[in-house]
């Protein structure tokens with residue numbers, strides 16, 4: 001970083017701030033509305049550290065005065081030997097740049113859900129417990145694990161206690177409900193952070209069956225919440241009510257749309273900011289490998305709401321990250337249903353005959369919409385591939401620019417075409433772990449650590465759900 005460039009710390013406005021004020025700002029940033037400024041972002045000399053649009057929480061708040069890029073130029077691979085240093089990439093709190101966990105006081109975490117997202121699986125790289133261990137080291141103390149499936153909780157804890165992270169799980173108590181945990185909680189075991197990895201059917205709403213966040217606010221008002229996507233799978237209006245309560249309470253809340261933290265994605269934001277571009281349109285394609293998806297709930301619309309809500313949501317969210325708010329009335333969608341000729345699948349790994357016909361999922365879905373600023377969006381989700389690897393791409397178009405994000409799950413790569421050239425540059429980043437980045441930024445926000453950014457607020461994630 002050039003000596004003349006001061007670190008932006010957590011400044012979201014131009015006034016100098018002392019630490020408590022900074023933390024207050026973050027608290028409101030993370031739960032509050034991300035009111036996106038126009039996509040044409042900034043005056044020519046106005047630059048920012050990462051995401052101009054998500055850091056600007058409201059239009060009254062001036063953007064930070066200058067760009068600070070924590071580049072890692074050596075990790076940019078370009079097939080055309082582009083001037084790497086001229087286009088430094090944003091990397092903040094990534095696994096690559098993270099220091100080893102610092103010593104310090106215990107950090108209590110309560111985990112809700114003992115499933116794949118929390119403890120990992122063969123399905124993919126997600127595994128929050130691993131990232132919390134990596135971030136907090138011996139400070140991590142998992143005070144409770146909540147899951148109605150007590151055997152599953154016990155089994156994952158047995159595994160952890162037999163490993164070198166034993167100290168984090170030595171005193172973890174298992175409960176079926178958060179109420180049971182709270183009833184025995186002491187000052188010493190109050191969680192600083194609560195990680196929510198239960199299925200969306202049980203959260204994001206206002207009824208007894210799904211009002212988890214409202215209960216968290218009541219039972220653990222001093223904790224901060226990391227909540228998995230999608231934020232709900234009930235009525236959108238209920239999710240909006242939950243948002244309002246979270247915003248009112250002011251706790252730090254981060255939602256697990258980890259793809260926003262990908263360095264390729266941040267580079268795309270950087271290119272848009274540096275060139276003062278207006279996004280003209282987004283084209284998203286998410287084709288999953290259905291043969292490997294063996295969860296009956298995933299194949300049942302009545303439980304997971306179908307694959308667009310369950311997984312395609314990541315690309316709806318990324319589309320919005322670039323295109324901004326969507327004119328919801330403009331959304332038009334079509335799908336190939338399970339009983340139509342093109343929808344016949346030969347390798348479904350669950351017994352679909354056990355799922356009521358009207359609850360079986362569509363095979364392919366297409367949608368188009370207008371963004372509020374007039375740009376257009378296209379989304380395609382396909383339950384069509386076999387094997388294990390997904391085929392996912394997001395294209396973003398601006399005047400003279402095409403940015404193609406390819407394979408964000410396995411080998412995130414950005415193909416960039418710019419004005420004056422028909423060739424595509426290729427940018428790839430090593431050691432990029434967006435799951436670590438989102439956890440690291442969340443913890444740093446709680447602790448007032450260096451330069452944290454929460455890129456997905458509950459309110460913004462609710463718009464993605466909508």
Ligand SMILES: NC(=O)c1ccc[n+]([C@@H]2O[C@H](COP(=O)([O-])OP(=O)(O)OC[C@H]3O[C@@H](n4cnc5c(N)ncnc54)[C@H](O)[C@@H]3O)[C@@H](O)[C@H]2O)c1
Nearest residue numbers: 113114115116117126146147149197198200202228229230
């Ligand atoms: N960001 C990502 O890439 C990513 C990846 C995987 C899953 N997820 C999300 O994580 C969430 C969970 O998915 P998963 O794959 O871990 O599912 P899973 O089925 O493997 O695990 C869910 C666990 O939650 C438990 N559970 C059910 N009701 C509960 C309740 N009321 N309270 C606490 N626990 C309860 C279940 O018993 C189960 O053990 C979903 O919202 C999913 O979309 C996100």
